[in-house]
Amino acid sequence: MEGIGQHIPTLLAAGLALVSLRIYPYSPSSENSVHHEHAKATITEIEDENDDLDTDNTDGSVKPVVVQWRNISCVLMDKAGEVGKTLLKNISGEAKPGRLLAIMGPSGSGKTSLINVLAGQLPASKQMRLNGHLLVNGRPVKNAKHTVAYVRQEDLFFSQLTVRETLSLAAELQLGKDVDKEKYVDDLLKRLGLGGCAGTIVGDKKVRGISGGEKKRLSIACELIASPSVIFADEPTTGLDAFQAEQVMETLRELAHDGHTVICSIHQPRGSIYAKFDDLMLLSNGSLVYMGPAGEKALTYFESIGYKCPEHVNPAEFFADLISIDYSTPEREEITRGKLASLVNTFSGRISESLYGKYESAADNSGVVVRSSSVKLVRPHVGWWKQFRILLRRAWLQVAAVNTAMAALTKTVNVFPKERTIVQQERTKGSYGLIPYLLSKLVAEAPISAAFPLAFAAVVYPMTGLHPTFSRFLRLSGIVTVEAFAASAMGLTVGAIAPTSEAASALGPSIMTVFIVFGGYYVNEENTPLVFRWIPKVSMIRWAFQALCINEFTGLKFLKEKSFDVENGEQALDRLSFGKSSLREAILQEGRIALFWYYLTYFFLKRNKPRYQKFEALPHPTALAECSRASGKSESDFAEDITDAANASADEDQASE
Ligand SMILES: Nc1ncnc2c1ncn2[C@@H]1O[C@H](COP(=O)(O)OP(=O)(O)OP(=O)(O)O)[C@@H](O)[C@H]1O
Incomplete structure (x- = not known):
């Protein structure tokens, strides 16, 4: 009996795909923290230069973090080096632990840009200039250490894993050995209301899985694994129906009330969602219109400057109408722009000193200029060597299937078109027939064609720690050899069709790329759109990969250490949609593909034989x-x-x- 880790870790592959963007550590606990039973995740960590500064903990509690930003400006320069577009103009504000801050504004007002700046994840660009002060607990961000999570608009998951498996894998890779991960995951599932769908697959457009709202909450759960102090969520309700949007926002509100600092952007929420916000920032056209408490206080502020929200009107809609620019006519545009400018000026004149007073001096003295590069990804918890081994094993079978075929193909398409011209000339002279030529070529090249895949298998098989039995090694060598013949045969066909060597070199790899994409690793047959279903059936990569997987997994038993571990090789094959097939069938199919390409080569060589104009036969x-x-x-x-x-x-x- 062996551990699944000795073989292609399909589950880990999925998990790594999930967390490959970010794998995070587990930092020591701190005393003055707000207790939080479940959180333990981080996406980014701000550079830490002082040990006495804030650190996140590892025992399920969250360090309270106040984030303040002053005079953040972000502009794009044009080619002449002049200011082209202004994304953010002099934006100031703050977000506190235990409170949910919503950044609202019309489309294009700068919400995502600001969230990216605050999270330290604004994509770098040579044309961009970013200035201002960003403070964390009163210290320049460069010197602070705090963990942040970023829930993005799009949710990326491995669709065939269940909700529990997804979280378990993320926990396995991110948490320390001493943490009871089963319990941790159970708690997270319960907390985010995912208990009912824990056993359901995530799914995708083709295979129905969990709902959009559940997917968003799963995204949040994945981000929570390393106890982030600050949670950013960019338009978390986009694409959700009203009920699901409400549930997601309720989740964020609860997280805030548990001690996290939560900052989300949102376009135009309905009234019941607006009521969940503790603080509100209104942006329009990159400028700050309001920053302060949400609810009644925000309405009171606008009333005090002459804009009263009518009764029974959703405040979010009232604000949206108030701060949007109306482009319907030039006159309307001028009026609404004027109103917006006056709102921005009024707020900048009234902005409360007390809002920032506590940390003002730190901000002024720091002179720190915010740069997106000041944030770095945290080192992975899993060691470098283990990551390397996991990734190597994951990649091996596909590499074997793809490389063998590609090498055989390239070799053939580079040489055969030139040879074809010579052969055609010789055949025109009637020197020999096509069948003897093709047979002699096949037999002469067989040892060379087989040598490369055999050598490849002999070197890589022991290195990657696949099943250490000689019979399986022999079968694997056979599989890659048949595949090399199939690829070589395809190269002959391409060489027979293409007018020049250059055309053959372009055409061959293009066809092969399609076969690779539908080779069962990136897209398996079940997930292939109906019109393309025939491609995996004729893909030499798919049958080779399938045969390699069956050869490796069949009959294996795995140690079931984690809830997401598979128990035997057959289950692992099921995951790849190879459960119902046999090794014999896969190799036979590979052989048929090789014969098909040999036949096509024969057909095209015969058809494309050069023809010459003849004199018409007239008697004397x-x-x-x-x-x-x-x-x-x-x-x-x-x-x-x-x-x-x-x-x-x-x-x-x-x-x-
Ligand atoms: N890298 C960039 N290059 C050019 N323009 C940019 C870039 N990033 C943002 N912008 C522009 O800046 C403005 C603000 O964009 P941002 O995505 O922050 O707005 P938003 O309020 O989040 O919009 P939405 O609600 O539609 O997502 C938009 O006009 C956008 O086109």
């Missing part, structure tokens, strides 16, 4: 006159009959050849 003029007299026909009719007969005979010759 004296003979023609005598024969036409004897046949009772005119000379021209008789000549036509002879030409037709000659052409028919030439066609017969061609067909028999």
Whole structure:
């Protein structure tokens, strides 16, 4: 019995795909922290230069973090080095632990840009200039250490894993050995209301899985694994129906009330969602219109400057109407722009000193300029060597299937078009037939064609720690050899069709790339759109990969250490949709594919044989006159009959050849 870790870790592959963007550590606990039973995740860590500064803990509690930003400006320069577009203009504000801050504003107002800046994840660009102060617990961000999670708009998961498996894998890779991960995951599932769908697969567009709202909550759960102090969520309700949007926002509100600092952007929430916000930031056209408490206080502020929200109107809609620019006519645009400018000026004049007073001096003295590069990804918890081994094993079978085929193909398409020209000339002279030529070529090249895949298997098989039995090694060598023959045969066909070597070199790898994509690793047959279903059936990569997987997994038993571990090789094959097939069938299919390509090569070589213009067959003029007299026909009719007969005979010759 062996551990699944000795073989292609399909589950880990999925998990790694999930967390490959970010794998996070587990940092020591701190005393003055707000207790939180479940959280333990981080996406980014701000550079830490002082040990006495804030650190996140590892015992399920969250360090309270106040984030403040002053005079954040972000502009894009044009080619002449002048300011082109302004994304953010002098934006100040703060987010506190235990409170949910919503950043609201019309589309294009700068919400995502600001969230990216605050999370330290604004994509770098040579044209961009970013200035301002970003403080964490009163210290310049460069010197602070805190963990942040970023829940993005799109949710990326491995669709065939269940919710529990997804979380377990993330926990396995991110948490320390001393943490009871089963319990941790159970707690997270319960906390985010995912208990009911823990056993359901995530699914995708084709295979129905969990709902959009559950997916978003799963995203949040994955982010929570390393106890982030600050949680950013960019438009978490986008694409959700009203009920699911409400549930997601309720989750964020609860997280805030558990001690996290939560900052989310949202376009135009309905009233019940607006009521969950503790603080509100209104942005329009990159400028700050309001920053402060949400709810009644925000309405009171706007009333005090002459804009009263009518009764029974959703405040979010009232704000949206108030701060949007109306582009319907030039006059309306001018009026609404003027109103917006006055709102921005009024708020900048009234902005409360007390809001920032506590940390003002730190901000002024730091002189820190915010740069997206000041944030770095945290080192993975799993060691470098283990990551390397996991990734190597995961990649091995596909590499074997792809490389063997690609090498055989490239070798053939580079050489064969030139050889074809010579062969065609020789055949024109009638030196030999096509079948003897192809057979002799096949036999002569067989040892060389087999040598590369055999050497490849001999070197890589022991290195990657696959099943250490000689019979399986022999079978694997056989599989990659048949595959090399199939690829080589395809190379011959391409060489027979393409007009030049260059065209063959372009065409061959293009076709092979399609076969690789549908090779069962990136897209398996079940997930292939109906119109493309035939491609995996004729893909030499798919059958080789399938045969390699069956050879490796069949009959194996795994130690079931974690809830997401598979128990035996058959289950692992099921995961790859190879559960119902046999090794014999896969190899036979690979062989048929090779024969098919050999046949096509024969067909095209025969069809594309050079043809030359022939003289029409006309008898000598004296003979023609005598024969036409004897046949009772005119000379021209008789000549036509002879030409037709000659052409028919030439066609017969061609067909028999
Ligand atoms: N890297 C960039 N290059 C050019 N323009 C950019 C870039 N990033 C953002 N912008 C522009 O800056 C403005 C603000 O964009 P941002 O995505 O922050 O707005 P938003 O309020 O989040 O919009 P939405 O609600 O539609 O997502 C938009 O006009 C956008 O096109």
